[in-house]
Amino acid sequence: MPPGLRQKNKGTNKDITCYFPQKKLDPYKGRLIVCGHGDLLHGGVYCLLSDDHGNRWRYGGTRKAIPYDQKKKKGDFDPDENQPLELPDGSILLNARNEYTYHCHCRVIMRSFDGAETFPLDYLRFDEKLIEPRAMASQWYSNGVLFFSNPAHETKRINLTLRWSYDNGTTWASSLTVWPQASGYSAMTMLSEDSGHLYILYEKGVKSSVESLSLAKVALYGGL
Known part of the structure; x- marks a missing residue:
């Protein structure tokens, strides 16, 4: 640093x-x-x-x-x-x-x-539109699409949600619930050899968001 x-x-x-x-x-x-x-x-x-x-x-x-x-x-x-x-x-x-x-x-x-x-x-x-319970979030841009992930709740660290925008965040086209229960910080990335998937590393739990770390692989164009 x-x-x-x-x-x-x-x-x-x-x-x-x-x-x-x-x-x-x-x-x-x-x-x-x-x-x-x-x-x-x-x-x-x-x-x-x-x-x-x-x-x-x-x-x-x-x-x-x-x-x-x-x-x-x-x-x-x-x-x-x-x-x-x-x-x-x-x-x-x-x-x-x-x-x-x-x-x-x-x-x-x-x-x-x-x-x-x-x-x-x-x-x-x-x-x-991007409600939050005061937590770190993540954003990623690829091929004309801006992605955003965070626990989508005003007061609780729950409901980790992925949103996407086609106009640089002016509006949000749709969303996907990644994990509905306890969830916190997240980070996103894509692999250079795999432009069809977005990877989300996030804090995940049932009672507490810091029970574990989980990696979600999201297919951007359908399929696995």
Whole structure:
């Protein structure tokens, strides 16, 4: 983990979740982008950028919690665990946990058009379709389809659901229940040699979401 991001979380017992996408398109083709979140007082989204394959890192776009450097309460603005991905136009779509349920029990969506240098307020919104009980979620883009997975419930970590969108998350076409009972964090991927399946690794249980880890293989075009 880059030292700057570790320092941001120094002195707390809260780990930072990071993702390392590399831009495939302009602007800033080849850039590495790491986005994480701060601690309980210094909350918000923080991104680190590298344009030399990870040899040097610097801070990029941030969206700090409000209030900042102050104890939070329900209803405060604090985007937390998040995942960025690149869309076909080269922009960065960031989907974040809404830690203190500002505005809704739903996800915070941000967009950057300069390689995660900035996340303009004009492109920050709340997706009320993506309800959440405050948990990490996952998103994946492939062949014109944006996928999103999380426990789809406003207060409980249950009902892990896969949704998909054909317009970059403006609307959600449909959904699939992966596991209806206790479920929590999830992560998605595809194999380079298997474009017909989406793999979802997720926390799964009956009474508690942390009873086990499970891997779901979802056929995207029918069949096994």
